[in-house]
Amino acid sequence: LRKGAGGSIHEPIPLNSEPGGATIHIEVNGIQRDRLIENGLNPEIPDNRIIGAALGQSRFAPTQVISNDAGLRIKAAHLGLVAAEHQPVGRAANTRPMGWFTLDVSSEIVNSLYNNGEVPTDAFGGNAELVVNEFAVVRSGSQSALVRCNGEMTELLSAASPEAWGLRARSKEQRFALELLMDPDVSVIALDGRAGTGKTVMAIAAGLEQVVENRTYEKLAVYRPLVPVGRADVGFLPGGLDEKLDPWMSAIHDAIVALTDQRSSHDARRLIEDFTARGQLSLESVTFLRGRSLHRQFVVVDEAQNLEPTTLKTILTRIGEGTKVIFTGDTSQIDAPYMGESNNALAVLIHAFANQSCFGHVTLASCERSEVASLAAELL
Secondary structure (H helix, E strand, O other): OOOOOOOOOOOOEEOOOOOOOOEEOOOOOOOOHHHHHHOOOOOOOHHHHHHHHHHHHOOOOOOEEEOOOHHHHHHHHHOOOEEEOOOOOOOOHHHOOOOEEEEEOOHHHHHHHHHHOEEEHHHHOOOOOOOOOOEEEEEEOOEEEEEEEOOOEEEEOOOOOOOEOOEOOOOHHHHHHHHHHOOOOOOEEEEEEOOOOOHHHHHHHHHHHHHHHOOOOOEEEEEEOOOOOOOOOHHHOOOOHHHHHHHHHHHHHHHHHHHHOOOOHHHHHHHHHHHHHOOOEEEEEHHHOOOOOEOOEEEEEOOHHHOOHHHHHHHHOOEOOOOEEEEEEOOOOOOOOOOOOOOOHHHHHHHHOOOOOOEEEEEEOOOOOOHHHHHHHHHO
8 A cells, every 4th residue: 555655654545546435544643642541541552542543533534443352442432432343344243144044935846846856946936045055944834845955956855864973963954064064075164053053063973974984084183273261371281282282172072972972081082092093083273284285184173263264264275185174163152352253264254155066054053962051052
């Protein structure tokens, strides 16, 4: 921008050629120190200087503070400024697709589905707007069917639900997720849903099934971000790297306990060590992905809602031939600072890859963990 403006940034720089369009202006000393001090804010703190600069700008024009820092927004609002969270265009949380929906159709369409196994996608009419690898529950009176869009054709799902490492679907959303997880033609998957819906367990089960049993992939690689939940960062934990990572990988241990019906986490740990020794399993931090090339692996990136979009690009550009990558997370439970429901890696992936033949996405709603977990996810 500086070079485009002829080397000077003294005056506001237009961001486009349209008259009256947006400009960018760098404010250096125009902060309202007196206003900040009057309200008990230290003008030497960078966040407070941003607020002070906005106060100075507000003397000349309507001013809005845009920030993903909740603390900064609260302080700005306290001083009378309009403050809002950054919302990328088209990525508002309430506009994110579910990956499936319910559709009322004529009895002829349902009959055709059961007789032929598929119908043209345009048979549902313009209101359906089915995209590739999207699912639907089609209904006509007492008749219903589960279908999946494959582009020009929409096919009926078979009566037999896919099974992964002994795990069967407990809800229609889990059925949709397993369809994608076990499909070798879908190489990028996003599973979004609140706590207890089975996202991580299904991803791990599908990985074990296709690595250990079917040998479709050579390794199950599980990555998690090192984002603490109200406790010290990884560097403050005792021990070597494996011991430091252990608390962050406990959710994966729990998933394997549930899948293998082991009696204790100690038994699950021995199973993990066995798979690891055979080169079939690795548990790592997302931090160590840069520079890697992942070939013929089943990759699970858990807690993806705590990743930045730039990290998402880093992960996807590591993916080599014959690799499948699954992102799981709950966009209503974000622990990373400055991250919201619409600007985290999982939400960005769902919007960016929509309608790509290699991509599938399902939002899970039914909590299968326990009644307490379901109530907590709903009420808190």
